[in-house]
Amino acid sequence: MRKNSTKLILLLVLSLISILLYAFYDIKGGFDYAFPRRVIKIAAMIVTGVAISYATVVFQTITQNRILTPSVMGMDSMYGVVQTLIYFFAGSMSVWVVNKYLNFAAAIIAMVLFALILYRFLFRSDKHPIYLLLLIGMIIGTLLGSLVTFLQVIIDPVEYLSLQSMLFASFTKVKAELLYIAIVILIISFVYGFRIMSKLDVMSLGRENAMNLGINYDRMVMNILILSSVLIATSTALVGPITFFGLIVANLSYQYLVTYKHSILILGASLISIIALVGGQFLVEHVLELRTTLSVIINFIGGIYFIYLLLKESRAAK
Amino acid sequence: MIKIKELSKRYGKKNVVEKVSLTIEPGTITSFIGPNGAGKSTLLSMVSRLLEADTGEVLLDQQTIKKWKSDEFAKRVSILKQSNFMNVRLTVRELVSFGRYPYSRGRLTEIDEKYVDKAIDYMNLGEMQDQFIDELSGGQKQRAFIAMVIAQDTDYILLDEPLNNLDMKHSVQIMKILRKLVDELGKTVVIVLHDINFASVYSDRIVALKDGKLVKDGPTKDIINSTSLREIYDMHIPVQEQNGCRICVYFNSHA
Ligand SMILES: Nc1ncnc2c1ncn2[C@@H]1O[C@H](COP(=O)(O)OP(=O)(O)OP(=O)(O)O)[C@@H](O)[C@H]1O
Ligand SMILES: [Mg+2]
Numbered sequence: 001m002r003k004n005s006t007k008l009i010l011l012l013v014l015s016l017i018s019i020l021l022y023a024f025y026d027i028k029g030g031f032d033y034a035f036p037r038r039v040i041k042i043a044a045m046i047v048t049g050v051a052i053s054y055a056t057v058v059f060q061t062i063t064q065n066r067i068l069t070p071s072v073m074g075m076d077s078m079y080g081v082v083q084t085l086i087y088f089f090a091g092s093m094s095v096w097v098v099n100k101y102l103n104f105a106a107a108i109i110a111m112v113l114f115a116l117i118l119y120r121f122l123f124r125s126d127k128h129p130i131y132l133l134l135l136i137g138m139i140i141g142t143l144l145g146s147l148v149t150f151l152q153v154i155i156d157p158v159e160y161l162s163l164q165s166m167l168f169a170s171f172t173k174v175k176a177e178l179l180y181i182a183i184v185i186l187i188i189s190f191v192y193g194f195r196i197m198s199k200l201d202v203m204s205l206g207r208e209n210a211m212n213l214g215i216n217y218d219r220m221v222m223n224i225l226i227l228s229s230v231l232i233a234t235s236t237a238l239v240g241p242i243t244f245f246g247l248i249v250a251n252l253s254y255q256y257l258v259t260y261k262h263s264i265l266i267l268g269a270s271l272i273s274i275i276a277l278v279g280g281q282f283l284v285e286h287v288l289e290l291r292t293t294l295s296v297i298i299n300f301i302g303g304i305y306f307i308y309l310l311l312k313e314s315r316a317a318k
Numbered sequence: 319m320i321k322i323k324e325l326s327k328r329y330g331k332k333n334v335v336e337k338v339s340l341t342i343e344p345g346t347i348t349s350f351i352g353p354n355g356a357g358k359s360t361l362l363s364m365v366s367r368l369l370e371a372d373t374g375e376v377l378l379d380q381q382t383i384k385k386w387k388s389d390e391f392a393k394r395v396s397i398l399k400q401s402n403f404m405n406v407r408l409t410v411r412e413l414v415s416f417g418r419y420p421y422s423r424g425r426l427t428e429i430d431e432k433y434v435d436k437a438i439d440y441m442n443l444g445e446m447q448d449q450f451i452d453e454l455s456g457g458q459k460q461r462a463f464i465a466m467v468i469a470q471d472t473d474y475i476l477l478d479e480p481l482n483n484l485d486m487k488h489s490v491q492i493m494k495i496l497r498k499l500v501d502e503l504g505k506t507v508v509i510v511l512h513d514i515n516f517a518s519v520y521s522d523r524i525v526a527l528k529d530g531k532l533v534k535d536g537p538t539k540d541i542i543n544s545t546s547l548r549e550i551y552d553m554h555i556p557v558q559e560q561n562g563c564r565i566c567v568y569f570n571s572h573a
Contacts, residue, residue: 214392
């Protein structure tokens with residue numbers, strides 16, 4: 001316990017250093033111009049990092065595994081599907097696009113439904129081997145991706161350009177108007193989260209043990225699926241999909257802070273996210289001078305780490 | 319009192335549990351016996367609300383278990399399943415502490431700690447209480463789970479083959495502890511056993527299931543005899559009396 005608090009403080013210090021570095025390093029000339037922009041980017045990265053960490057850890061608790069994440073199972077591709085469908089059927093001038101809140105709500109509802117279906121068929125019934133689930137996740141992801149591409153090919157070219165700018169959100173092009181909704185959603189999620197932290201701890205003992213200890217398991221699973229879909233929708237809308245990010249930060253947190261306590265695991269994963277995103281973006285902008293993007297680096301490192309975890313798992317299974 | 323009324327469960331076309339009715343008297347050990355696939359685990363899961371019955375009902379203190387609130391129910395009835403898989407790394411003590419969750423909601427009081435100490439003591443786990451569960455042997459792990467259920471301190475304790483993986487010494491020890499919980503603390507134990515000699519020596523009552531149906535239900539002495547056992551297991555099982563215990567000598571019987 002003591003050791004964990006030292007570790008958390010270390011992570012906190014590192015995240016503060018990354019934030020300060022990113023906010024103030026090399027800020028020549030137009031401070032008034034550059035500083036507010038950097039603050040918005042930092043805020044977006046913190047919100048994204050925390051949302052993905054939180055969503056991934058709770059998703060992995062209810063699905064009883066440490067390899068599959070909402071993103072790996074195709075949940076953030078779902079965001080692209082919804083947007084493309086909206087552009088295809090309603091057009092960029094429709095209320096579904098113009099009204100940002102409505103647009104966001106539609107995306108969230110579709111993603112929640114997707115998550116519920118996924119859970120109902122893949123995780124609820126008998127335990128499927130993890131490789132099968134992974135394969136199905138990949139297939140769903142590819143299928144959704146192809147659907148999006150297909151619709152985009154036959155869509156009106158002008159609409160297409162506007163859709164592109166919607167789907168290719170990134171850390172360098174954060175949509176400030178969405179940031180406020182995202183912060184509100186995150187705060188609400190945390191208020192709910194504080195009440196269920198100890199329930200989550202019990203749920204990591206598995207369905208039957210948790211039910212024995214008085215957890216209304218199936219209802220909790222439903223609530224948590226909704227929670228994690230909302231969080232993933234939020235982060236995807238804000239900065240676009242970063243498939244392997246949740247996987248890395250959640251697993252680093254499990255490895256670094258050996259505990260079953262979700263309050264600590266989620267806090268740890270969130271701080272690791274902030275270090276990775278803010279620190280990473282700092283490196284991309286100031287060391288690599290924007291020759292590549294953070295998402296590319298994260299997916300590259302994340303992909304390798306993912307393979308490592310899979311190999312480890314398959315060795316453990318033998 | 320737990321009253322089971324015409325409880326049934328089917329999977330596909332197979333009646334796994336078929337119209338089972340029985341009453342579990344407080345302050346007794348009831349053993350469920352019967353061949354593999356007879357429906358023992360399924361019945362136990364339905365009684366403990368892990369699984370929903372298709373028809374029939376279970377009453378706990380005259381109230382159907384569906385109406386009980388989850389947290390209140392968890393203070394009255396506990397269950398340990400046949401196999402337990404976990405995805406987290408926990409020490410023995412942390413696992414046993416989870417048994418207090420219905421009372422503590424994650425914040426252990428001094429009283430909770432006392433229950434945990436006692437349960438660890440009962441199961442002889444004192445020396446390994448800070449070891450991680452996944453570093454224990456099968457039997458040690460089993461004992462840690464039993465300790466969790468004991469810490470839960472419920473009136474009714476349902477155990478599905480708790481002697482799995484245990485050596486003779488620990489099996490006897492656990493049966494004696496269960497006896498003590500019943501005789502001294504007034505608990506009620508329902509236990510699934512494959513070794514009928516443990517059922518014969520330690521239980522007050524035996525319930526036998528076969529193909530989903532209740533085939534025998536009565537005081538231990540009425541069930542442990544060659545005629546009844548043949549009906550349950552389709553096998554000739556000689557019974558010998560030793561120091562007042564009935565021992566079934568089935569090791570070289572033929573059907
Ligand atoms: N989820 C399920 N789906 C389909 N059939 C099932 C399911 N669970 C159990 N069964 C079937 O129900 C029957 C009873 O199973 P149950 O586990 O209750 O038996 P048991 O008496 O506990 O056996 P054992 O002594 O081997 O533990 C078995 O034939 C089993 O195949
Ligand atoms: Mg069984």
